[in-house]
Amino acid sequence: MITGRKFVLVKPFEGFPRAENVEIVEEVVPPLKDGEYLCRTVFQSxxxxxxxxxxEIGETIVGYQVAMIIDSKTPKFPIGKYIIGYYGWKTHHIYNETSISGLNLHPLLLPDEYEDISVQDFIGVMGIPGLSAYVGLFKICQPRPGETIVISAAAGAVGxxxxxxxxxxxxxxxxVVGSDHKGQWIKNVLGFDGYINYKEGNLPTELKELAxxxxxxxxxxxGGEISSQIIKQMTMFGRIAVCxxxxxxxxxxxxxxxxxxxDIVRNSLKMIGFRIPDYEDEFLDIMKIIAPSVREGKLKAMATITKGFERTFQAFCAMLRGENIGKAIVQL
Ligand SMILES: NC(=O)c1ccc[n+]([C@@H]2O[C@H](COP(=O)([O-])OP(=O)(O)OC[C@H]3O[C@@H](n4cnc5c(N)ncnc54)[C@H](OP(=O)(O)O)[C@@H]3O)[C@@H](O)[C@H]2O)c1
Known part of the structure; x- marks a missing residue:
């Protein structure tokens, strides 16, 4: 018999999250029925x-993860394979082969062609952050060589x-980043051309110098004032992807x-928001496009890893405080 654990909401968030908002609850994993498979979380986002x-109060905190199939009663989802799941902050979850979970997304069985890519990358560069980066950049911003792009939360998972x-x-x-340490990382390790520390510097003045x-x-x-200040310095026909x-x-x-x-009218700017679940039908195609750059090391996959399911909430708060560089992940 397996006993799983999950984080449930016990008090609505108000202001910065606090320990009293969530609780860890144990649950016995029932035997599988035909057509079902059991997932064990390996990396939680x-x-x-x-x-x-x-x-709702009592609901499992939403979220996605990379999980291993550890038991199965369907040939479509065999034991030992990995999925990207969307079942929330849980150690174990039972899906049936037609399930749609939490975020209105189908669990995604990782194709065999990616066996040479680290499973961890499917929570970062090959997962939701990589897909979001691709959609916002290529489908909305449509970059041309020589153009200038500004990215906020630039040392984070998507940025x-x-x-x-x-x-x-x-x-x-x-x-645009919250510390010089992050700025040095995006410049010296990732090859960005410049950075602005929005906590220390003067964003409008520094941006004028850099661009x-x-x-x-x-x-x-x-969003917020950082974005207003950047949008005020955009060129004619500039594009804004609101992630x-x-x-x-x-x-x-x-x-x-x-x-x-x-500013939007004066410069004929295009500002488009997007939700990555709306691009679900394109996930596998976009992964195919990203994969070669990951394999060649042209796209570096950086993560800040917290170990232990019970520390998920701490990792969440640390990410909100800006303590992560790259993708914030919990390793179980
Ligand atoms: N549209 C979609 O489908 C989609 C998908 C994924 C993510 N997102 C969104 O994309 C954004 C980035 O997500 P992520 O997963 O890549 O997170 P992330 O950037 O890895 O982590 C969040 C970062 O936000 C920055 N931050 C925190 N408070 C801030 C504040 N008051 N002002 C400015 N920056 C602040 C912190 O970096 P600093 O130290 O630099 O402040 C922190 O590291 C979020 O807004 C998220 O909701 C949207």
Whole structure:
């Protein structure tokens, strides 16, 4: 008999998350029925959206993971294979072969062609962050060589990959980050052309120096005033991919930022938001495009790893505080 564990919401989040918001609950894993398979989480993702995703009291905290199939009553999902699951912060989960889980996504069986790529990468560069970086950059920003892109939360899971992909495209890549340590990393290790530390520096002034001809594309991970300041320095026909707005996720009251409508009109800017689940049908095709750069080491997969399922909530808070470089992951 296997006893699994899961994190459930016991008190709604208000402001920055606190230990009293969640609780670890044990549950006995029942025997499998025909058509079902049992997954054991190997890498659990902690993500900004978990702070703002609508969840009921008693519900398992939403989330995705890389999991190993450890028992199966369906040939479609054999023992020993891995999936990207979306079943929340849980150690074990039973799917049936037609399940749709948490985020309205089907569990994704990792194709055999990727056996040479580390399983851990499917929570980062080959998983949701890599797919999000690709969609926002190529489908929305549509980069051309020589153009300048600014990325906020640039040392984080999605941001660092956007920057690396844009460098491969021949763009000038600037990152906005919360510390010089992160800035040095994106510049010296990933090859970004420059960075701005939004906590220490003067963003508008430094951006003018780094991008004297203006910003052609902005990959927005943070929203709020940082984004308003960047959007005010965009060029004609600039493109903005709105991926997220973490700067406001812990706010108790609606936050305010400088208005940008006049800038959008004056420069004919295009600003498009996206949700990665809406691109589910394209996941396997995008993975095929990303994989060669991962294999060749052109896309570096950086992660901040916390060990132990019971530390998932701490890893989540650390990520919200900006303590991660690359993808924040919990290893079970
Ligand atoms: N649209 C989609 O489908 C989709 C998919 C994935 C992610 N997202 C969104 O993309 C964004 C990045 O997600 P991620 O998974 O890559 O997370 P991440 O960047 O790895 O981690 C979050 C980072 O946000 C920064 N941050 C925290 N508070 C901030 C604040 N007040 N102002 C500015 N920056 C702040 C921190 O870096 P610093 O130290 O630099 O502050 C922190 O490391 C989030 O907004 C997320 O919701 C959207």
């Amino acid at each position: 902690v993500d900004p959206y978990q702070r703002v995703f609508p969840m 660092n990959l956007v920057g690396q992909m844009a460098k491969i495209q021949g763009c000038t890549v600037l990152g 004297p001809n203006g910003v052609d594309m902005y990959f927005d991970n943070v 997220g707005g973490i700067s406001t996720y812990n706010d108790v009251e609606d936050s305010k930022a400088s208005t940008i409508q006049a």
